[in-house]
Amino acid sequence: MGFAGAALRPVVAARPLRFTPHDFRRIFATDALRAGIPPHIAAKILGHADLNTTMGYAAVYPEDTVSAHRAAIARRRQLRPGEAYRELSPEEWEEFLGHFELRKVALGVCTRDFGAPCVHEHACVRCPALRPDPAQHGRLTEILANLRDRLAEAEQQGWHGEITGLEVSIAGAERKLHTMSEMTARHGPVHLGMPDFHGVVGRLKTDKEETACS
Numbered sequence: 001m002g003f004a005g006a007a008l009r010p011v012v013a014a015r016p017l018r019f020t021p022h023d024f025r026r027i028f029a030t031d032a033l034r035a036g037i038p039p040h041i042a043a044k045i046l047g048h049a050d051l052n053t054t055m056g057y058a059a060v061y062p063e064d065t066v067s068a069h070r071a072a073i074a075r076r077r078q079l080r081p082g083e084a085y086r087e088l089s090p091e092e093w094e095e096f097l098g099h100f101e102l103r104k105v106a107l108g109v110c111t112r113d114f115g116a117p118c119v120h121e122h123a124c125v126r127c128p129a130l131r132p133d134p135a136q137h138g139r140l141t142e143i144l145a146n147l148r149d150r151l152a153e154a155e156q157q158g159w160h161g162e163i164t165g166l167e168v169s170i171a172g173a174e175r176k177l178h179t180m181s182e183m184t185a186r187h188g189p190v191h192l193g194m195p196d197f198h199g200v201v202g203r204l205k206t207d208k209e210e211t212a213c214s
């Protein structure tokens with residue numbers, strides 16, 4: 001067995017490494033997983049009932065992460081048809097770029113897949129493919145108010161064919177407004193707890209007053 005687990009403890013100059021019996025279990029777990037033993041088999045050998053315990057024993061080295069990722073990409077390239085790696089014609093490239101230009105809609109960005117048509121008849125308010133833009137909060141608030149007015153009118157006039165559709169649109173608009181508010185809150189400024197200007201002025205005044213009094 002290689003001593004990959006030596007990295008588990010910091011090496012202090014001029015002092016021999018000391019291993020406890022438990023360290024050898026950790027070294028074994030790391031070495032077994034690096035050697036390609038599946039985690040559930042390593043767990044059996046170590047006598048762990050929970051796979052998470054085994055994974056907690058294993059040291060993951062940066063070079064393992066890089067080489068495992070590269071190997072996964074190489075495997076995926078082998079499985080993909082060679083056609084997927086050919087040079088694009090100028091027309092195909094234009095079409096590809098055009099798709100992303102057409103994704104910008106009034107309330108945000110349409111996230112439908114490349115080559116996929118809009119199957120929701122551009123009813124973006126109720127469409128799950130819309131990624132709302134928080135800057136359009138005001139516009140969506142107006143749309144929602146208008147939808148509610150239309151629903152009230154439809155109920156008053158007995159236009160039952162309109163009511164269900166309007167209710168779906170209102171629910172979609174409310175969800176998107178909520179998402180916009182969450183996005184704004186997530187990306188809003190973070191208060192670092194610095195003293196504000198008024199506090200500083202107040203303190204300076206007090207200092208001056210104290211000087212004048214002395």
Ligand code: SF4
Pocket residue numbers: 105109110111112117118119120121122123124127128129130131
């Ligand atoms: S309705 Fe949906 S799929 Fe169609 S443009 Fe709007 S967000 Fe995109």
